[in-house]
Amino acid sequence: NRQFVLGKRPEGTPDRDTFELEEIEVPEPEYGEVLVRTLSLSVDPYMRGRMDEAESYAESWQVGEPMEGAVVGEVVESEHEAWSAGAFVTGNLTWSEYATAHGDRLSPVEPGENLGLEAHLGVLGMPGRTAYFGTRDVLDPYPGDTVVVSGAAGAVGSTVGQIAKLAGTRVVGFAGSEEKVRYLEEDLGFDVGINYTETDDYREALDEAAPDGVDRYFDNVGGPISDAVFTRLNVDATVAVCGQIDTYNATEAPTGPRKLPMVIAPRATVQGFLVFDYEPRFPQATEHLREWVEAGDIEHRETVVEGFENAPDAFLGLFSGDNIGKQVVKVAEP
Numbered sequence: 001n002r003q004f005v006l007g008k009r010p011e012g013t014p015d016r017d018t019f020e021l022e023e024i025e026v027p028e029p030e031y032g033e034v035l036v037r038t039l040s041l042s043v044d045p046y047m048r049g050r051m052d053e054a055e056s057y058a059e060s061w062q063v064g065e066p067m068e069g070a071v072v073g074e075v076v077e078s079e080h081e082a083w084s085a086g087a088f089v090t091g092n093l094t095w096s097e098y099a100t101a102h103g104d105r106l107s108p109v110e111p112g113e114n115l116g117l118e119a120h121l122g123v124l125g126m127p128g129r130t131a132y133f134g135t136r137d138v139l140d141p142y143p144g145d146t147v148v149v150s151g152a153a154g155a156v157g158s159t160v161g162q163i164a165k166l167a168g169t170r171v172v173g174f175a176g177s178e179e180k181v182r183y184l185e186e187d188l189g190f191d192v193g194i195n196y197t198e199t200d201d202y203r204e205a206l207d208e209a210a211p212d213g214v215d216r217y218f219d220n221v222g223g224p225i226s227d228a229v230f231t232r233l234n235v236d237a238t239v240a241v242c243g244q245i246d247t248y249n250a251t252e253a254p255t256g257p258r259k260l261p262m263v264i265a266p267r268a269t270v271q272g273f274l275v276f277d278y279e280p281r282f283p284q285a286t287e288h289l290r291e292w293v294e295a296g297d298i299e300h301r302e303t304v305v306e307g308f309e310n311a312p313d314a315f316l317g318l319f320s321g322d323n324i325g326k327q328v329v330k331v332a333e334p
């Protein structure tokens with residue numbers, strides 16, 4: 001049973017040495033627990049925060065402690081009345097081939113039209129719910145609004161743009177390659193994709209893509225993309241600050257949101273949010289997302305890295321934009 005622990009705290013961008021592979025015993029489930037065989041595991045940008053000593057919104061990992069995150073797996077042995085061997089489940093588990101968890105902390109994975117097991121880590125998992133509440137509750141666009149999304153081809157961003165389209169808006173997405181821009185425009189129905197690696201002048205690109213200005217901005221990224229979007233906010237604009245991946249590996253604190261004065265004249269609202277706050281409504285969100293996916297109204301994609309031992313590379317790839325849609329690691333076949 002292989003397991004990844006935090007090998008050492010990264011300074012700046014993590015690398016392979018951040019992770020250490022250990023061989024451990026397959027754990028025995030205690031009363032109330034379930035032994036799960038990992039089929040796929042999720043790598044997420046927020047995990048970068050957990051690698052630092054300073055606490056982010058998620059608790060800091062200690063060196064030598066197993067990494068953990070969302071997993072889809074199969075029950076091997078159960079000491080909990082709700083589960084029996086062979087059931088497919090999802091929950092937060094350690095990065096290992098076999099792990100135990102209390103049965104109350106697992107949820108069932110139900111197969112569906114257009115929905116593989118991995119979808120429960122993406123569009124039907126935490127990233128999909130983040131997009132759902134971030135777009136509907138925080139951004140809350142009106143039909144006809146122009147919505148801009150950064151990190152648009154990723155797990156959260158790709159779903160945000162599609163939910164915003166369903167709300168009758170014009171959607172512009174920033175992403176890091178031509179392939180991603182094609183994905184946004186051709187597969188997801190975004191009105192315009194901007195490849196930010198092809199231009200330094202994001203403002204000019206925005207003027208072309210969003211000639212009427214920006215009413216709603218869903219920010220996954222921060223940095224120079226956000227600087228540009230802030231200069232094009234319309235009166236009563238809302239900015240939903242979901243993530244700032246551009247800063248996660250920074251070794252020095254960035255000196256302020258650089259374009260904050262640009263929120264004054266448009267009386268814009270800038271709101272951070274955390275998906276966990278919406279927990280009581282998770283079942284409703286998952287159900288709604290499932291309906292959209294099964295009806296073909298929302299597309300989803302997973303980028304799959306094969307092999308448990310390659311989980312660190314999958315994680316590191318989030319920072320170089322290797323993924324389209326949700327990045328997952330396939331550990332074993334069902």
Ligand code: NDP
Nearest residue numbers: 045130154155156175176220242243244245246274275321
């Ligand atoms: P993604 O699937 O979007 O993966 C990260 C993507 O970010 C990469 O594919 C890459 O695409 C892009 N990226 C990486 N570095 C940069 C950079 N310096 N500038 C611009 N783009 C960059 O991840 P998620 O969808 O899981 O998460 C998206 C964001 O949402 C993250 O910031 C995350 O922390 C945040 N988040 C917040 C939650 C909350 O509750 N507030 C919950 C879940 C996620 P590209 O090729 O386009 O550069």
